[in-house]
Amino acid sequence: MSVDKSTVAKIARLARLHVADDRQEAVASELNGILDWIAELNEVNTDNVEPLASVTGHALPLREDVVTDGDYIDDILANVPETAGGFFVVPKVVE
Amino acid sequence: MTDYLSLSATEARAALDSKKISSVELTTAYLGAIEETAGLNNYVAVTADKALEMAAASDARIGAGEGGLIEGLPVGVKDLFCTKGVASTACSNILNGFTPPYESTVTANLWREGGVMLGKLNCDEFAMGSANETSAYGPAINPHQAADGVNLVPGGSSGGSASAIAARSALLATGTDTGGSIRQPAAFCGVVGMKPTYGRCSRWGIVAFASSLDQAGPFTRTVADNALMMEAMASYDAKDSTSAQTPLQDLSGAVGKGVKGLKIGVPSEYVMDGMDSDVVRLWEQGQEWLKAAGAELVEISLPHTKYALPAYYIIAPAEASSNLARYDGVRYGQRVEADTLDEMYGATRAAGFGDEVQRRIMIGTYVLSAGYYDAYYLKAQRVRRLIRDDFDAAFGKVDAILTPATPSAAFAVGRKVDDPVTNYLNDVFTVTANLAGIPGMAVPAGVNQDGLPLGLQVLGRPFDEATLYSVGQVLEDAADFSAVPALRAGGAS
Numbered sequence: 001m002s003v004d005k006s007t008v009a010k011i012a013r014l015a016r017l018h019v020a021d022d023r024q025e026a027v028a029s030e031l032n033g034i035l036d037w038i039a040e041l042n043e044v045n046t047d048n049v050e051p052l053a054s055v056t057g058h059a060l061p062l063r064e065d066v067v068t069d070g071d072y073i074d075d076i077l078a079n080v081p082e083t084a085g086g087f088f089v090v091p092k093v094v095e
Numbered sequence: 096m097t098d099y100l101s102l103s104a105t106e107a108r109a110a111l112d113s114k115k116i117s118s119v120e121l122t123t124a125y126l127g128a129i130e131e132t133a134g135l136n137n138y139v140a141v142t143a144d145k146a147l148e149m150a151a152a153s154d155a156r157i158g159a160g161e162g163g164l165i166e167g168l169p170v171g172v173k174d175l176f177c178t179k180g181v182a183s184t185a186c187s188n189i190l191n192g193f194t195p196p197y198e199s200t201v202t203a204n205l206w207r208e209g210g211v212m213l214g215k216l217n218c219d220e221f222a223m224g225s226a227n228e229t230s231a232y233g234p235a236i237n238p239h240q241a242a243d244g245v246n247l248v249p250g251g252s253s254g255g256s257a258s259a260i261a262a263r264s265a266l267l268a269t270g271t272d273t274g275g276s277i278r279q280p281a282a283f284c285g286v287v288g289m290k291p292t293y294g295r296c297s298r299w300g301i302v303a304f305a306s307s308l309d310q311a312g313p314f315t316r317t318v319a320d321n322a323l324m325m326e327a328m329a330s331y332d333a334k335d336s337t338s339a340q341t342p343l344q345d346l347s348g349a350v351g352k353g354v355k356g357l358k359i360g361v362p363s364e365y366v367m368d369g370m371d372s373d374v375v376r377l378w379e380q381g382q383e384w385l386k387a388a389g390a391e392l393v394e395i396s397l398p399h400t401k402y403a404l405p406a407y408y409i410i411a412p413a414e415a416s417s418n419l420a421r422y423d424g425v426r427y428g429q430r431v432e433a434d435t436l437d438e439m440y441g442a443t444r445a446a447g448f449g450d451e452v453q454r455r456i457m458i459g460t461y462v463l464s465a466g467y468y469d470a471y472y473l474k475a476q477r478v479r480r481l482i483r484d485d486f487d488a489a490f491g492k493v494d495a496i497l498t499p500a501t502p503s504a505a506f507a508v509g510r511k512v513d514d515p516v517t518n519y520l521n522d523v524f525t526v527t528a529n530l531a532g533i534p535g536m537a538v539p540a541g542v543n544q545d546g547l548p549l550g551l552q553v554l555g556r557p558f559d560e561a562t563l564y565s566v567g568q569v570l571e572d573a574a575d576f577s578a579v580p581a582l583r584a585g586g587a588s
Contacts, residue, residue, distance in 0.1 A: 003461065015416060015460040016423070017453060018441035027457065030515065034458055037516045038405045041474055044481065051476030052483055054307060055293050055532030056337045057557070063333075075196035079427035088425050091436045 003031045099124035100263040100585045104168050104320035107266060111157055111167045118157070118167030121266075122150035122211050125169040128264040128584030129213065135236040135582060137249070137258035139174050141214035142181055149211040156209065164327040166209025171265030173256050174215040175222055176202050176311075177300040181212075185302040186230040187220045189422045189429050189447025199300025200332045201269060201311045208327040213265055217255030220449045221419065222276055222304045225521035227254025228508070229451045237284055237505050238262040238580030241545055247505040250280030250521070256314045257284035262583045267324045268314040273304050274407050275525025277312045278537035282500035282550025285539040285578055287321045287567065288314050290525075292557045293532035294339030297332030305414035306337075308407075308529040318538065318567040322346035325560065341558045349561035350568045355389030357562070360493035364400040365524060371503045373543035378499045381540055381551045384573035385497065385566065393493050397485040402478050403527045404519060409462050409475035410530070415452075416459025422447065454515065483531040490556045495566050498524050500537040500550035528554055536563045539576040548578055 003011075005024045008031070012019040019027055073086055082089040099121050102110060110116045126143050146169065153167035177183045177195035184190040198206075206212065217235040219227055226248035227235045235254040237247040238261045249258040253270030257280035260268050270277040272290035281288025289312045296311040303309060313324035326346050332338040361382060366375070382392055424430030424443035431442040448456065462471035489496060502523055512518055528535035534557070537550040551570055555563045 007461075008457070011457055011460050011464065012441075014464060015456050016420075016437065016440035016444055017448070017456055018438075018445035019457075027454075030454060031457060031461065033514055034408065034454075034516060035461075038408055038471070040405045041402055041409075041478055044399065044402055044478055046474060046477035046481070049477040049480055051473050052480035053476055054337070055483065055530075055557075056339065058339070060336050061333070072196070076426075078196055079193050081424055081428070081430035090425055091432075091434060091439050093436050 003028045003035065098585070100128055103317050104165070104266050104315060104323055107168055108165070112162065118150040118153040118211060119147060121167065122146050122169050125213055125264065125266065128262070131584045132238070132262045132264050132582060135238060135258050135262055136233055137217050137235040137255040137262065137264065138171070138214045139186065139217050139232045139255070140182060142212055146211050146213050153209050153211060163207065163209035164323060165205065165267065168210060169213050169266045170205055170210040171213050171216045171256060171259045171268040172202055173218050173253050173269050173271060175218055175271050175302045176269055177302070178202055178212070178215070181215065183215065184231070185221045186218050186232055187447065187449070187452065188231045189444070191429055193427055197300060200297035200330065200334065201301065201328050204330050205327055210267065210327065216259055216268060219252035219254065220452050221302065221415070222252035222271055222273055223415070223451050223455055224251040225275070225279055225518055227251040229449055231449065234508050236508065236582070238582040239285060239505065239547055239578065240581040241507070241547065246508045247547070248283065248508050250283035250505060252276040253314065254280050257281050257286055257288065260284065260286040260314045260316055261580050264584055267320065269311060269328070270314050271301060271309055271311050272529065273308045273411060274529050275522035277314065278525045278535055278552055279501050279521055281314060281537040282539070283505040283548065285548030285576060285580070286314055286316055287318055287536070287538055288312065289321050289325060289536045289560070289563070290528060290534060291325065291329065291560055292339070292534045294337050295329050295558070295560070297330060297335040297338050299332055299334040303418040305411040306418060307414060308411060318564060318571045319347065319350045322350050322564045339558070344561040346561055346564050349564040352565045353388060354385055354566055354569050357390045357495065357566070358393050358493040359385050359390045359566070360393050360395035360489050360496040362395050362397045362400065362496060362498060364397050365498045367502055367523060371543060374499045374502060374549060377541045377549050377551065381497055381570060384570060388569045388573070395489045395493060395496065397489060397527070399478065399481045399485050400527060403482055403530055404523055406475040406478040406482070407526045407530060408458070408519060409471050410479065412455040412459030413463050413472050414459070416456045416463065419452070419456055479530045482527055486531045486533055495562050496554040498552045498554065500524060500552040504543045504545070504547035504549055524552060533557055534560050534563055536567050538567045538570045540570055540574040541576065542578050546578060
């Protein structure tokens with residue numbers, strides 16, 4: 001499983017992270033270095049081993065589905081790069 | 096004249112209570128220390144006015160006989176913690192100027208217990224690094240220096256926190272630890288650092304790196320100070336769904352209880368090729384100290400240790416790539432304008448994130464992408480279970496585990512490293528605790544041939560921080576660590 005230039009372009013697109021054409025070769029080589037090292041894991045027999053996603057040992061707590069917080073639009077918009085009329089502003093997405 | 100900076104937190108707390116000193120005097124001394132050691136670049140923002148205000152309020156509360164656990168004690172806060180009205184950037188350009196309208200639970204707990212906020216401490220960008228060199232504010236410097244006067248890294252990611260404690264420009268400091276980011280810098284700077292059990296401290300309001308691994312913890316000069324600060328930081332918090340309801344033990348009471356009758360595990364797998372011989376010597380010395388204090392040493396095996404780092408470098412980047420998706424230039428942080436929404440996202444993130452953060456986002460996105468998820472991400476989670484099982488088996492036989500904290504002492508700022516994996520190996524002894532969710536503490540225990548600090552690590556059962564404080568105090572007493580940093584406030588003498 002080796003990463004090439006076109007895989008870098010695809011991953012960059014998925015991550016919404018612009019990687020310039022002339023950097024893609026170098027990024028591929030870096031990622032391959034890390035992935036080669038990670039491949040050590042293939043030495044480990046994990047047949048019949050369940051993946052461990054959480055170490056808390058407790059189930060996620062549930063609560064009533066009611067509003068417990070909110071009503072501070074000004075706080076939420078305080079750090080916005082661009083705002084108008086109480087909304088977030090982004091480049092036009094619908095023609 | 097009182098030498099404010101040489102008081103430990105427990106000493107300062109007693110002096111405040113008996114009115115020998117005031118918090119305003121103590122805080123003023125620390126603000127002076129920050130100025131004096133500004134060259135260490137361990138603070139990214141100093142909140143002097145706020146500090147003096149909080150100190151005056153503490154003095155009033157002490158006067159009224161109402162002081163909290165850390166009333167009047169000056170605290171530095173890693174820039175990963177959101178602090179209301181004070182810029183919080185995770186030392187990343189993408190959050191440049193971000194000023195949270197809310198306070199993290201951990202810092203809120205500290206202020207409720209009387210802590211005085213000195214400012215925000217330097218760290219690796221989004222806590223991704225082991226040398227504090229990925230910070231958008233430039234590297235923090237270790238107050239300890241090599242004989243040749245070359246500046247050394249304080250470790251990372253909580254490098255500013257460890258540096259400030261060692262330099263005496265903070266009495267208490269917060270850190271976070273995802274793969275060793277408290278314990279490794281504590282060892283490099285010769286201070287005490289604790290990563291508690293996963294769930295012990297609330298993650299609410301801390302900038303997320305890898306949510307299943309991140310834990311906050313205290314940096315202090317002594318083990319007793321550390322227990323005190325841990326008691327002030329920890330809480331159950333309904334705002335963090337992974338927060339634990341298990342009651343906190345009496346940690347200050349555990350300090351000084353000794354290790355008589357305790358079984359201490361020594362894992363044969365914690366020996367690495369090319370490990371500093373001083374580290375091996377100190378580890379053996381630590382075993383002797385515990386034995387002399389009445390502990391029984393037990394050889395144990397943690398067979399999957401060598402697979403912890405590769406598993407971590409799948410799980411942590413995967414979680415990071417997901418967590419960092421929120422930095423999109425829409426709701427907060429920096430934005431680079433572009434014609435379309437997608438171009439705006441791509442340009443904003445490329446400009447705002449540094450190289451190491453981008454590298455980890457790319458790795459994380461790759462291992463989670465269609466066709467690779469099973470081979471990488473699920474494989475790593477299976478190995479994570481085997482690592483946890485290793486510890487479960489070991490803790491059936493022993494009460495705590497003693498290991499080196501790091502494979503070497505601090506290295507020079509700016510050392511050339513061609514392969515990112517070389518940097519990742521710094522966390523080889525610490526990362527297992529994050530994957531297993533268990534507590535780990537680094538205690539300064541000696542110096543290498545160049546006089547640089549080395550630490551020992553104590554690992555414990557989930558929610559048994561108390562035993563670590565008992566073991567840590569025995570190590571502290573036996574080691575009598577006295578290496579004085581060349582660059583600390585109040586002179587080196």
